[in-house]
Structure formats: C-alpha cells, structure tokens
Amino acid sequence: MFSISGLNNEQRKAADTIEGPVLILAGAGSGKTRSITYRMANMVENYGLDPKTILAVTFTNKAAREMKERVTGLLGKKKSKGITLSTFHSLALKILRAEIEKLGYSKNFTIFDTADQMSLIREALNSYQGEKSFDRKSILAQIGKLKSAGISSEEFSRTDNFNTDLDYDLATEHCYQFYTDKMKFYNVIDFDDIILLTVKLFKLYPEIAEKYSRRYQYIMVDEYQDTNQLQFSMILGLTSTHNNLCVVGDDDQSIYSFRGADITNILNFEKHFSGCTVIKLEENYRSTEPILNLANNVIKENKRRKEKSLRTSNTEGISPVLWKCADTDHEAQTIVEEITKFQSSGGHLSNMAVLVRSTTQFPALEDQLRISMVPYVLVGGQKFYERKEIKDVLAYLSIMHNPKDEIALRRILNVPSRGIGAKTLEKYLDLAKEKNIHLYNAFKDCPGLDPKKEKCISAFVDLIEEFKQKIASAPLEHGIKDLIERLNFHTYIDGFYKQKKQANRRKEDLARLVESAERFTKFFGESAKLRNFVEKMILQDTPDKDESSASDDNIRKNEVTLMTLHSSKGLEYDHVFLVGMEEELLPHKKSITQGDDIEEERRLAYVGLTRAKLRMVMTYACERKIYGRDLKRFPSRFLATISNDLYQNIDKNSFSDLSEEEVKTYKKNFFDDLISKIDV
DNA sequence: GGTTATTATTTTTTT
C-alpha cells in the first residue's frame, strides 16, 4: 500500500482526486511536483489503474525526465515504465509519425527550426515585389500568430486581421502563402505545425482523437499557465472520450506569452470544464519568510491575476540584499568573489544559482567564473544543435533522409566549398522550377547541365548517396564520423575560424555530436534511425552524459548553475543571485518600448525571486556595455514599489560595506596586481 | 567562382 499521508491536506486532496477535471493552483514552492508524482503513484498503487493509461505532459523534456525520475523513486522502475511522460511536442510527433500520411505529407518529413524558417522567409521576400524592405522576424512572428490562431494562408486575407492598406499585411500574406506552399513541397514541418497538424488530424478524423483519448484515460498537464490555444485544442482532442484531466499551474508564473502562451487557459479552466474540482496549494515550503515577503510584494502590483496569499511557517531568515555595482565586470567579479567565499567555507556549489534575464549577460559572468576556476554549468542560451557546424552536419543528415528539404540542401551545397556557387545554384533552381522537380533531383538527374561543373555535381550527389547507404547499414555514429572525415570538416573549420581556440571549440562540438549519436544507438539499439536522431536533436531531447550519470549515483555535481530566468522555472536553490535588476533588462527594453506586457516581466522577476530557499542576492550595474557602448543604468522599477525594510541596499562600489581589515587586503591586492603588471 | 573588405545590424525569453 502506497501512503500519501506525508502530504498536507490540500496536497493530499490533489493526489487523491482522480476522476473528472481538476485544477490545481499551485503557488511557487508549494510542493506541486511532489503532489502530482504522488498522485500518479496513488493511482497505480491504490486505485489499481494501469500505468499505460496515464499521461503526464510537461513543458520541457528536462522536466519530463525529472518527473520520470521522481515517479520511479516512488513506484519502482517496473511500474513507472508504463506511464507516458512527455512534452506536447514529443507526444504530438509520436502521433504524427503514425498518422501524418492522412494529411498528405510523407513519413520522412523533417523539422524546421527557427533559422530554417528565417531562410525560407528570406526566399519569400526575395520573390515579393514590394518596395520596402521588411523585417523577416516580425513577418515570421505574424505568421506564427496566425497559425496558432488557426487561420490558414488562404483565409488570412478574408479575416479582420488583414488590412489592405498595410504594406506589412500585404507582404505577410505573400510570405505566408509562399511559406506554406514550400513547406509542403519540401516535406517539412515547423514547431508550430507539430501541434497544428495533430489538432488538424484530430478534427478531420475524430476517430484518431478517440483512439488516443481511450489509450490515455488519465491526463495531467504541468505548467498549464504556459499552454497556448493550439495546445488547448490538442488537450480537447485527447480528452474527447472522458474528462479525467488534471492541470497544474500558477498564473503568476506565466512567462511564455511571446510564444503564444495564453494565460486565459488557466484563468478560464473552470468555465471550460464544468464541475471541476479546484485545489489551491498556498503553503510555501521552499523559501524563508523574508524572501517570500519580497516576492509577494513584487507580484502584488500585477492587475491581471488571481488573488492569492502564499504563506510559510519558516519565519526566520536572512534578509534579501541588493548590490549596487559599478559596471558589468564589477558585478560579475563581486558575484564570483561571493561564490568562492562560499566555496572555501565548505559550501556545495550545486546549492547556488546565478539567474539572468538575457543570455547576453552570460559572457561576463563566464569570464569571471573561469578566471577564478569556479566550475559551472550553463542552462539556456544557444542550443547545441543551433551551432553552425552542428547544423551543417545535421543538414547533410537531413537531406539523406528527406532529399526534398531544399533549405538543408542549399545550406551545405557548397560547405565546405566544392565549386558549386551561386551561379550554378541559380541554373539548377531554374531547371527544377521548369521541370517542377525538387532541387536535389535536378542535381541528380542532370549533373552535366553545365559541362564545366559536371564533375563537382556528380561528386556531390555520389557522396550523399554513398552515405545514405552507409548510415542505413552501419551504426549511426560511424556514419557521422566518416562523413566529418570525408568532408575534411576539420580543415574547413581551421580555415573558417582564424583563432585556434575558436576552431578547437568547434571541433569539440563535432566530437560531442558523434558521442551523442553513440549514446543514441546504445539506447535505442536496432531502432536507432537517422530520422529519430535528427528529431531528438532538434527537440532538445538528448539527455547528455552529465544528467545520466547524475541520475545513476544521485550525486549533484559540485558546480554553480548559470541560467536564464526562463529556464529556472520549477527549480530551487539555497542561494540565488538575480543579476541585472535594472531598467531595460528587467523589465526588458523591448517590453518597455513596444508597450508590451510589463506584467509578464514582473512575473519573470517573481519566478526568479521564488527560486531561493535561504538567500537572495539581487544586483544591478550603474554602467553596462550595450552595442559596445557603456550606457548608464538604473535600478529596476520593480524595486521602486517595495518598502525599504524588505531588502537591504549595499553599495559594492564603495568601501562602505567592507570592514577595515577587508579594505586593507583589497588595497594590498590592488597594488600587488598593479606591480605585477608593471614587471611584465 | 571564390575570397576578402566593408558595412549594416543586432539582443529577450524556447519547444
């Protein structure tokens, strides 16, 4: 018998209300994950439900893996194995893999990431006869919005969203049409399509929705405040034969509206699912009272939120502080100094996190951490597969799997250079257009279009065909390794990056790619298909070796975590540095100038503050380098509304916070440093 | 056709 008696009253109610719709409003640190993992264990152990009927959807693959671990801890490997724990995208992709042919795509479709989308939009704009130059990004954003609102490219011009007088709308219409047509022709889909097509499938073939709905009798959705309209429709499909839907979320932590997250999903849940049980978790087990008071004081300024009061019985604690620093480097230095102090007093670095609003804040912090030789791990920021050299190799793999993917083909057509330049490409594009065939087939069928180039082109086509065979017959990692060697990619990198350090870094990345392919084949064995590998790379669904070893012995590495506020959601640390509490960073400049949602920025600050268990250190710099210029900076408006007794102001730029002894050492070190520099 | 120099442009956050 599995016991849920370790939970408080509300948590127990959450874990023990199994049938029908349930809304769990879980404040920060209120034991949300604990409640839902217990809920799953409770369902299996005490209600005798088949684990195979349980589906839990999380926001990131990382969160899914973490939850899986915790459920396994409660249920054991055998029973937890049946439970499906996945993201919306992974789940939808699984469905599409089985059913996409019904929508006129073939099964070997590939996935476009944002960079691929951008190149397609560029193509679209090139073929557009507008006088003005348009911003690709905002056009793509507009298309994304239309897609998630369910408006097709044909419908767009007939909706209220469309204004004939606006140049941008006309351009968008052209691009949207161009984009949709090409995507289909290339047999590729984008991130939005993964959900969109699944929803379309559910609508056109209700029996498919029913099939999955019957399979997943009990559905849980984590971080419900960050779901968008499409995901909501997908949920409707999945619950078409029952209403056992349990969603968990906190409207105060909704921070993804830029990606279409719709906060009304959680605010209106009770309307969407009548007769639902509402459970509020308001007891905070994470932070001490001083930290919680500060966080509550920040978030209470938001107008659009459900009133709630987070409380804690943990009344004793260190007062949060705000450090005033001179500039970006001084800020980083001061933080790293504090970290080394903590380290030398015997603290474990896994208990510390440094949180930032923007990834541009990373380099300064990383520099200081490296100088002081503090081990750290980066979360968020540029994705591994987005690095140029990785994308290049993945592009080769993509066209082996889906030769219609013209964007991938053009990406590597002359990388490394093999004498197929812009002129040749143009000729073949014309040929392909004229014969209405795919670009790759044009190369394959007519290598001698330009006799001077015949050799280059046949060599290229042969290479692709050869490796297509090779990769299908040998373990994936061998194929990739051989490909990198055959292409002389290392030499290419040496030529491209003049600095040796940079070049070596890129080569290490390639080695990492081979390693991750190796882990992939090890894990999936015979069914380790090229396509799944590329897919998993793009969806960030590749547990790296750090994580797997950590789960093996369950020892957290002795390193500081450096990450964006967005990726910190759901995590907690004893000591947290919230870096850059200043205007134009938090709230971000874009949200100020575009009159965008300041409330979301405030929620972001709230998320950051509520990560801390024991100590909160906020910092800001009086001067920061932006576009290579030093600009004056000011403390965040979010601090202005807070009464002074809730945090302590410390001026790190003067000696006022140091003891006499510390000032002495500081000055001595300063002069020693100076002298050593003069010596050299 | 390829390489290099010059100029423009950028910075939110992520599946």
Added chain:
DNA sequence: AATAATAACC
C-alpha cells in the same frame, strides 16, 4: 562587440 549581409576584389 560580434555577426551577418553586401560589395569589391582576385
């Protein structure tokens, strides 16, 4: 400051 896009050169 760093990178991408473009122009000018070989």
